[in-house]
Amino acid sequence: MVIGVPQEIKNNENRVALTPAGVKEFSKKGHTIYVQHAAGKGSGFSDEQYQQAGARLLPSIEDVYAKAEMIIKVKEPIEQEYPLIRENQLLFTYFHFASYEPLTRAMINSKAICLAYETVEKPDKSLPLLVPMSEVAGRMAVQKGANYLEKPLGGRGILLGGVPGTLPAKVIILGGGVVGTQAAWMAAGLGADVIILDVSLPRMRYLSDVMPANVKTMMSNEYNIRKMITNADLIIGAVLIPGAKAPHLITKDMLSHMAPGTVLVDVAVDQGGCIETCQPTTHENPTYVIDDVLHYCVANMPGAVPYTSTLALTNATLPYALQLADKGWVKAAQQNHDLIPGLNIVNGEVVYEAVAKTFDLPYVPVSKYVKH
Numbered sequence: 001m002v003i004g005v006p007q008e009i010k011n012n013e014n015r016v017a018l019t020p021a022g023v024k025e026f027s028k029k030g031h032t033i034y035v036q037h038a039a040g041k042g043s044g045f046s047d048e049q050y051q052q053a054g055a056r057l058l059p060s061i062e063d064v065y066a067k068a069e070m071i072i073k074v075k076e077p078i079e080q081e082y083p084l085i086r087e088n089q090l091l092f093t094y095f096h097f098a099s100y101e102p103l104t105r106a107m108i109n110s111k112a113i114c115l116a117y118e119t120v121e122k123p124d125k126s127l128p129l130l131v132p133m134s135e136v137a138g139r140m141a142v143q144k145g146a147n148y149l150e151k152p153l154g155g156r157g158i159l160l161g162g163v164p165g166t167l168p169a170k171v172i173i174l175g176g177g178v179v180g181t182q183a184a185w186m187a188a189g190l191g192a193d194v195i196i197l198d199v200s201l202p203r204m205r206y207l208s209d210v211m212p213a214n215v216k217t218m219m220s221n222e223y224n225i226r227k228m229i230t231n232a233d234l235i236i237g238a239v240l241i242p243g244a245k246a247p248h249l250i251t252k253d254m255l256s257h258m259a260p261g262t263v264l265v266d267v268a269v270d271q272g273g274c275i276e277t278c279q280p281t282t283h284e285n286p287t288y289v290i291d292d293v294l295h296y297c298v299a300n301m302p303g304a305v306p307y308t309s310t311l312a313l314t315n316a317t318l319p320y321a322l323q324l325a326d327k328g329w330v331k332a333a334q335q336n337h338d339l340i341p342g343l344n345i346v347n348g349e350v351v352y353e354a355v356a357k358t359f360d361l362p363y364v365p366v367s368k369y370v371k372h
Contacts, residue, residue, distance in 0.1 A: 001031050001032075001069050001325040001326075002032045002034070002069045002070070003032065003033045003034070003069070003070050003071075004033075004034045004036075004064040004065060004067060004070070004071045004072070005018045005033065005036065005039055005055075005064065005072055005073075006039065006064045006073060006081075007037075007038060007061060008042075008073065008075055008303075009061070009080070010075045010078055010300060010303075011282040011283065012283035012300075012304070013075055013303040014042025015042070015302065015303050015306045015310045016039050016043045016045065016074065016306070017074050017093070017313070017317070018033075018035070018072055018318075018321075019043075019311065019314045020040070020049040020053040020055075021314070022321075023035070023050055023053040023055045025318060025322060026321075026322065026325060027054030027055075029322065029325070031325050033054065033055045033056065034056050034057075034058050035056070035057055035064075036059075036060065036061055036063075036064045037057050040310075043309075044306070061081070062084060065085065065086070065089075066084070069090065070089070070324060071085075071089065071090070071091045072092050072093065072317070073093035073094075074093060074310075074313065075094055075303075076093060076095045076100075076103055077091070077103070077107075079102075079106075082110065085112050086110070086112065087112065088111065088112065089110075089112045089113070090112070090329050091107075091112055091113065091114050091115065092115050092117070092320075092324060093116070093117060094116065094117045094270075095116040095117075095118070095344060096118060096271055097114075097116070097243070097344055097345070098243060098271060098355055098358040099272040101358075104355060107344075108345055108350065108361075109348070111347050112345070113343070113345075113346050113347070114343070114344045115324070115329065115339065116243070116343075116344045117129035117130065117317065117342070118130045119242055119243045119341050119344060120320065120338050120339060120341065120342035121338060121341040121342070123337070127242060129313075129317055129320070129342075130178070130240075132309075132313055132315065133309065133312070133313060134177070134179045134267075135178060135179075135312070136301070136302040136305060136309050136312060137301045138178065138179035138181065138186070138267065139183065139185075140302065140304065141179070141267050141301070142160075142171070142183050142186035142187045142236070144286075144296055144298075145160075145236065145263050146160040146190065146234070148287065148296055149233060153287075153294075154287065155263050155294060156233055156262065158233050160187065160191065160192045161192060168214075169192050169193070169234055170192070170231055170232050170233050171183075171187045171192045171193065171232070171233065171234045171235075171236065172195050172197065172228050173194065173196045174225070174237050174238055174239055174250070174274055175196075175198060175220075175237070175239040176196045176204060176207050177203075177239075177240055179236075179238035179240070179268075180198070180236070180238035183236050183238060184196055184207070184211060184215050185211075187215075187234075188211065192214065192234075193214055194216070195215075195216050195217070195218055196211075196216070196217050196218070197218050197219070197225065198217065198219075198220050199219070199221075201219075204217040204218075204219075225249055226254060226257065229254060230257050230258065232258065233259075233262060234262070234263045235258075235263070235264050236266075237267055237269075237274040237278070238267050238268065238274075239268050240268065240271065241354070242341075242354070243352050243354040244271070244354035244355075244357075245271060245358055246268040246272050246274040248273070248274060248275065250274065250277075251276045252290075255277065255291040255292075256291055258293050260293070261292065261293075262293050262294070264293060264294065264297075265297075266295070266296075269281075269298070269299050270300070275295070275297075277290050277293075278295055279297060280298075281296070281297045281299070282299075283298055283303065286298050320332075320336070323335075323336055324339075330369065333372075334372060340370055340372060349362070349364040350363055351365065352366075
């Protein structure tokens with residue numbers, strides 16, 4: 001198969017979808033890999049490293065899309081990429097369709113095969129290609145939150161871990177999944193007073209067993225959320241409904257009950273956000289203030305640590321990408337059922353029900369294309 005790796009062009013996105021080591025694995029199996037010039041520069045990988053691993057370099061993103069049967073990316077295509085995508089071309093990347101209708105409609109019109117990292121799912125319901133970036137984003141959420149709690153950056157002027165004789169910051173984490181768990185470990189390690197809110201009692205029992213003493217769990221409901229936010233210093237949104245829009249657990253009216261300088265970090269923003277007042281921001285302009293509450297809503301947080309993120313992502317995606325290249329997407333999905341829920345849009349039809357429901361689009365069961 002002919003594989004294309006374009007340079008990411010989203011604002012301050014420095015990750016790349018494939019490392020030179022990954023290129024080598026494709027080359028060993030006889031596949032042709034085209035990498036756009038300087039695609040790996042932001043992650044610390046040179047063109048020479050890709051060439052030595054067996055890749056062929058192309059000067060422009062247009063060239064990569066024109067030659068590739070399968071495009072491997074990190075982030076969803078943005079507007080200038082839409083016209084480059086061809087019918088029957090396989091795109092393997094993060095899409096987060098439910099958060100952005102224009103992207104969904106553009107991919108329907110392209111009649112490409114859109115296989116989304118974030119909805120590839122194992123039989124135990126875990127999301128293997130979302131986990132590595134969720135781990136990075138969860139840890140970063142605390143780093144960023146701690147930073148923006150500083151007074152010169154708009155926060156309350158509170159040190160996350162406090163000092164002897166002074167109480168630490170109170171951190172509220174909405175959601176006890178991968179993002180929430182990683183955020184809790186980081187915040188607890190820095191000495192904060194942490195509360196995780198979740199709707200699953202088994203999950204909270206697990207977290208109570210494994211977390212240090214400064215992490216508590218609490219049932220997530222509107223009453224408890226309203227109660228806890230009044231004295232929170234840092235609130236991290238970490239809610240995920242696979243493939244669907246995140247619910248708004250914090251509404252605009254709740255901001256008036258928060259102390260001025262409270263920091264909100266919504267990691268769920270690429271799925272529409274679980275904080276009503278959060279809108280996607282960029283690393284270039286990451287924050288804004290509403291009702292004296294600072295919002296950090298960068299939609300590609302792991303892009304700020306591209307070397308770590310690229311290695312972690314490739315470790316997870318490469319086995320699946322090799323199967324797709326070796327067998328084609330239909331046979332690969334038939335033989336590895338993890339890939340079936342990853343299919344979101346096929347030949348102009350929405351085959352992932354949550355996306356169809358979000359935008360009231362016709363839904364076609366994926367079994368039309370993949371028998372399992």
